[in-house]
Amino acid sequence: MTDPLAALDAGLEVADVDLTTADAERVRERLDRGHGAPWVLRRCVLDELDLSGVDLTGATLDRVRAADVRLRGAVLDGVRVDGGSLAGADLLDADLTDAAFTGVDLSRARLVGAHLTDTAFRDCRMVGADLSGLRDLAVTFTVDGCSLALARLADAHLRGWRLDRVDLSDADLSGADLRDVVLTDSKLRGTDLRHARLTGADLRGADLGEITPETPAVLRGAIVSAEQAADVCRALGLQVVSR
Template structure:
C-alpha cells in the first residue's frame, strides 16, 4: 500500500496507517516534533524541511532529497538511509544509535553534536566532503568507502576506527585522537612535514610510511 503525499498532515496519516510514501514534495515544510517512527519513504523531496525533535526511529528512507534539512534533536535510532542527498543537513543533538548511511551525498553536512552512536553505526560509500564531524566520539567504528576530503574531524576520538578505502585529502585532523586508527588503503592526499604529528599513533601501510619518511627528508633503504 502506498500513499500520495503533498502536505505534512497527509504524511503523518500515511505513517500512522503503515502506508509507504512515494515521491512526496514537502520542501521547507514544518515537521517539528512530528512522530514519523517507522516511516517508509522513497524518492521525493523534503529539502529545507524543519524536522527538529521529530521521531524517525526505524524509518527507511531511500533516494530522497533532504538537502538543508534541520534534524537537530531528532531521533534517528535504527534509521536506514540509502542514496539520500543530505548535503547541508544539520544533526546537532540528534540521536543516531544504530543508524546506517549508505551511498548518501552528505557534502557540508554538520554531524557535530550528534548523540547515541553505537558500534553498529554505519557510514558506507558516502560523500562527506566538507562535512563537519568535529568533536565526535567515533572510537572503534568502521567507515568504509567514504570521501572525507576537506571534512573537519578536529578534536574527534578516532581511536581504533577502521577507515576502509576512504579519501582523506585535506581532511582536518587537528587534535584528533588517532591511536590505532587504521588508515591502510586510504588516500591520504598530500603528505607534509606535519603529517607524522597529525597521524601520531595511527596504523599506516609500508607505502604510506615511505611517503611520510620522504616528506621528512628521510631515505628508506631495504
C-alpha cells in the same frame, strides 16, 4: 490537481503529491494522526515544510523530495528513506533510531543532537552535513559508501568505527576520537585532524592526500602501510632505500 490534505486523509499510501502548497501545521497533524500503520510516501514533495516534532515511526519515504525541510525533534524511528533528497534538512534532536537511508542526498543536513542508534547511511551524499559534537555512547550509525566531504564532525566520538568507501575529504574531524577506527577504501584528503586522537587507527586503507612535514604529528599513534610510511619519510626530507 490532487488536494494534498485530501490525499493524506484518503489512506496511508500517498504518491506523487506536492505537499508544499498545504498548511504545514495541517500536514503535520495528519501525519501524526496516521491510519493505524506506518506511512508510505512515494515521490512526494515536502520542500521547506516545518514538520518539527512529527511522528513518522516506521514510515517509508520512497524518492521523496524534502529539501530544507524542518524536522527538529521529529520521531523517525525505523524510517526507511530510499533515494530522493533531504538536502539542507534540519534534523536537530531528531530520533533516527534504526532508520536506514539509502542513496539519499543529505548535503548540508544538520544532525546535531540527533539520536543515531543503529542508524544506517548507505551510498548517501552527505557533503557539508553537520554531525559535530557526537559524544553519546549510543551513537552507533554507519556511513558505508557515503561522501562526507566538507562535513563537520569536530569532537565526534567515533572510536572503533569501521568506515568503508567513505569520502572525508576536507571534512572537519578536529578533536575527534578516532582511536581504533578502521578505514577501507576511504579518503582523508585535506581532512582536518588537528587534536584528533588516532591511537590504533588503521589508516592503511585510506588515501591520506598530500603528505607534509606536519603529517607525522597529526597521525601520531595511527597504523599506516609501508608505502604510506615511506611517503611520510620523504615529506620529512629523508631518503628511503630498500635493502
